[in-house]
Amino acid sequence: MTGRNVLLQVAQRGGSFLGFVRKLWQHPKGRVGLIMAGFLVLVAVLAPVLAPYDPYDVTQRAAKGLRPSWAHPLGTTITTGQDILSMLIYGARVSLMIGIGTGIALAALGALLGVMAGYMGGLVDSLIMRIVDILLVIPTLPLIIVLTNFLGRSYFVIVLVFVLFGWTGLARVIRSLVLVLKNSNYVKAAELAGASRWHIMTKHILPGTSHLIIMNTTLTCAGIMVAEAGLSFLGLGDPTAISWGKMLAEAQSGGALLFGAWWWIIAPGLGIFLSVFAFMRIGLVMEEVFNPRMKASSSIHKLFKHLNNKYLDEVFQSMDDEAACGPPERLDEIDASQARGLP
């Protein structure tokens, strides 16, 4: 029952995309996430401008295994002498492109199948849900490895596999929301008015789920970035591209651990951490904004830590008849019954 209500609440908090971003911006943690994500996107786009060297260019390599210095703020690799800062900057491109691209494609597929399953019901629903059940038991990582083996190592294959096998979670969530929306009055009204199924799905139900989709997509982006790093670490990514996961793999096989080249490990790790953290933050703040119950309970606990005893006494005193009504004879107003906000 309550879960249902929460879902409806989530659905009804409609609004424009911009208003949505504004809400995130107003939330201190959301702002941190947005700034970090924006910064990373900027770095990825401007990589050729920002990076001191072109890590893809074989001629721009320095001595091998340099410690951090002014010329190479994060040092160079032990194996090839590439500038690690430049690799870090270029690595953002792969991570963000895969993360965001896959996230969006996944959201589209998941939302479509979820809405179809929820709204059409019957055969379509059971077919989609059976597929979900099957995909859930197939181990994802081994499957990706098998398919990259068959189809070749490229980011296209990785994205394709992520999308084809990763939509199940979103589809399930959307489906359960659609099941609730389906019985709401405005959908019924549209049905009575003779709107086509396609029209109802795209114009009435899909907008109701949009917030859930955006929230899920953000969290998925973060998850995909971790997964991409893992795949690249295993050497399953595009062998020609520089990515953070691959940097870590090279660091490990190149003896960074053995020679104590900590910067070679920390740098890509920091890249992964920052990008995942930024998207995770945004997603979690969205969750908080849509599901105010959780937020309220935690902020009340914070509030109690800062409660001022004098203020409390004042509040309680103002409840007394003496304060609220004033002494029986005097007619001067004591406006204490007016509620005040906390200082």
Next chain:
Amino acid sequence: MTEAMLNLRNLKVAFPCPAGMIRAVEGIDLSVKRGECVALVGESGCGKSVTALAVMRLLRTPPSISRVDKLELDGVDLTDWTDRQMRDLRGKDMAMIFQDAMTALNPVMTVGRQIEEVYQRHTRMARREARRETIRALELVGVPEARSRVKSYAHELSGGLRQRVLIALAFACLPKLIIADEPTTALDVTIQAQVLDLLKAMQKEHGVSTLLITHDLSVVANMADTVYVMYSGKIVERAAARDVFQKPRHPYTQGLMASVPRLSDRRQMFVQIPDTVPHPMHKPTGCYFHPRCSRAADECRRRMPRLETLESHREVRCWFPLSNPQEAGS
């Protein structure tokens, strides 16, 4: 008969929120005499349930902060009792019946086990003995086939049976005071009457004092001896049940009475009180009821009236109390 079973003086409860202070209960006095059934009446959101929980000392900090000058049960002052002391009392001397038995019962524990817990907690009974008592208690509240029902889960019982289980649970140790918070609201009308009759029978039979929290005036008419009318955290009228129904003195009480459809009524229309209860964070100045009151004057907007004794056994918080029902009805 005259000694008070429950004596509550100046209870205040507030819920601090980021947006401001929710003033749930603003200093109410309440007393329940031995064997008496007192009804606390008001719209939802007026602070009734919070009062009930506060009497049981079940409000937790956070989220709430409460102050009370005196809380007495059967002449024993509980005001400064520790939580540990209160735990020994709860369920034994003071018990509560909740509104929605479906959510008030643990879904994954058999109903029998949930009643047994009370016996095991407050008596020296062994498990087997507690089980026997439980079956007896269930039979007492009219649960058929109690012997097999003890093994049921809440979802396997009908709404009426679930509420009976809650009643059996509350009466298990024959407490001195029962607090019933909207005991019949979640039920179908036909079942409501049965459960109410049972509650009344149990109360009379065991002479248990009862604090009945409700917004349903038919329940009040059926059970209560004394009525407290609560509005926005304050008591606005206190009177014997009969008086309240026959000649309400506070405009709000009168409004409540008028909104109950009666067969004898010729007007064929519901009379409603316009608008809703003020937000507990933003209450109006003066009398809390004045924005909804047809009789409101300048005085009402300026100052909150006191709860004044009008006749014997009767208190009203109003600058211009109604003198008789005819005048008020127009």
Next chain:
Amino acid sequence: MKRSYVIKRVLYALFIFVVVLTLNFFIPRLGVGDPAERYYPPKGAMSDIEYEIIKQFTREQYGFDVSTFQQYIRYVQGLFRFDLGTSLRSGSPKVVELIGKRLPWTLVLSVTTLLISLVIGLSFGTLAAWKRGRWQDSVLLNASTISVALPGFFIALMMSFYLGFELELFPAYTNPNMVADFDWSKEAIMVVLNNAALPIMSMALGGIVGYSQSTRNSVIAVTNEDFVITARAKGLSETTVLYKHVLRNALLPLTTSIGMSVSGLIGGAIIIEQVFNWQGMGTLFLEANSTNDYPLMMGIMLFLSAFAILANLVTELFYVVLDPRVTVGEKR
């Protein structure tokens, strides 16, 4: 009523298994004209005629000499005898044997990790929920925001670096002789524990935080339920309320996520095993991948899927036992 539910679930699990094994059969046959090509050894210095003979031999050995449908029948028949096929490795070992050799080593890691995560996660999550807003809770909150953004293998690398190479507390890489020398002696067990320490720690960190977080949320959600007030109104102590009323309800939804962890017990450690070069199922799979040992890869895939199906089934049935409400849901 309960029995019919059990039968239904078992049949459904079987159905899923049939679909999965069919997929497993056809995936290597997709996208190429002749699937047998994937099984041919590299030509190397062989002459064309020699290579033709080898190819023919391979076709027969791996059953490509009959029609696809017959191959499928054989494949299913093999499964009844727990035959997952033959590896392309030298000596043509059976896939099942290879799995059998590596599986225990993976389980050493994953089962220990799961137990540690569960015990610490559940207790710490419950504590954080019960002490909501206090420092225990904030520690958990901060730990979870940081640890979810750190991939497990990066934590593993850092641990290998600091605890392994710098501080030399534990071996940074798995002792290559560990598996071969293992003889159940006290010393051998100590070697295993010593080598397993870092992999387990790096995997358990995420698990602990994850379980703490979900336990906390679940416990908090249940604490707000009405029946908790009823329990308190009965005069029960806070500990009784927590153990008898809150936890039982709060842990129910966690069964599902525990079930999911169990289904990932075997295949979930691939990257960590790779970091520490731990000779388990994960590295076996990666070896198969790098040598294009398709029978071994698909055999492991099927094994992992079957294990996941079984784990899901057990979780579902377990849930029925724990939650009295489920059967009613079926009835309606």
